[in-house]
Amino acid sequence: MALLNKSYFMNPKRLLLFSVLVLFHFFSTAQTPVHVWEMQELTLTAANSYKNPYLEVKVWVELSGPGFNKRVYGFWDGGNIFKVRVVADKPGAWSWKSGSNTNDPGISGKSGTFNAIEWTDQQKEENPLRRGFIRASASKHALIHADSTPYFAIGDTWYGMSASRYKWYDDDKERPIGPDAGFKDYVRLRKSQGFNWINVIAAFPNWKTDDKPWQLRME
Structure with a gap:
């Protein structure tokens, strides 16, 4: 790149153009952490x-x-x-x-x-998952985050999550718990009650689609 002498920058338009190019290069190459x-x-x-x-x-x-x-x-x-x-x-x-x-x-x-x-301490308090993946403790009798912070699991079982019973809405509108409630509404409810995980089946249940009763009896 040729060196620019002082007289080049005496022109206000050239100086403005040069400044814009420098800023564009900076923002286009800088990485967001x-x-x-x-x-x-x-x-x-x-x-x-x-x-x-x-x-x-x-x-x-x-x-x-x-x-x-x-x-x-x-x-x-x-x-x-x-x-x-x-x-x-x-x-x-x-x-x-x-x-x-x-x-x-x-x-x-x-x-x-x-x-x-790294996350700040305040950010970790706002969302404990920022402490890292959950794993077994050294004793294998408890759960901890990656940073060794204890994790106390309070969960619920949603085996039918992938069925139509848990409706999915693309919007974030809050709906009362009932026939029209969606997946996000149930998540909001459990979160407000202090739950921090749900247990699901990663498959499509065939309840009420195979002409069999949904109640199961073990005899």
């Missing part, structure tokens, strides 16, 4: 077509960070889109590089970086 335990969704677009991408394609990223170097697998998200979700478990510089079993140039060989920062 993310927090530890904050999910980052990486989107990859396949260059090739597949008859059954769900079965044919495996996609992943090699994720590296402070004391961490593991392969994280992703999933097909419809069309030619694949996604990988990652989190940083420690503050610092993180990087990733994608790969696939098909060596598709659209989803393989991509890379990126991000910088993770």
Whole structure:
């Protein structure tokens, strides 16, 4: 880049243009820090077509960070889109590089970086999940967060969550508990009562769709 002499900046229009270009470069290259335990969704677009991408394609990223170097697998998200979700478990510089079993140039060989920062104590109080994933304690008799803060589970069982009984509304309108209540309304109710988890079946129950009574009898 050629050096600009002092006379170049004597022109107000040139000075303004130069300032705008500098600011544009700064904001376009600066990275917004993310927090530890904050999910980052990486989107990859396949260059090739597949008859059954769900079965044919495996996609992943090699994720590296402070004391961490593991392969994280992703999933097909419809069309030619694949996604990988990652989190940083420690503050610092993180990087990733994608790969696939098909060596598709659209989803393989991509890379990126991000910088993770810690949550403040106040932010952790506002949302305890910011303390990290829940795991068993050393004694295996209790649950703790990643930062060793105790986790006391108060839960509910929603085995039919994926059925029509728990209606889904895209809006955030609050509806009274009853026939018109949706999934979000039940979450709000349990949250207001101090619950912090729900137990579900990751499948589609066939209640009231197979001409069998929904009451089960064990004899």
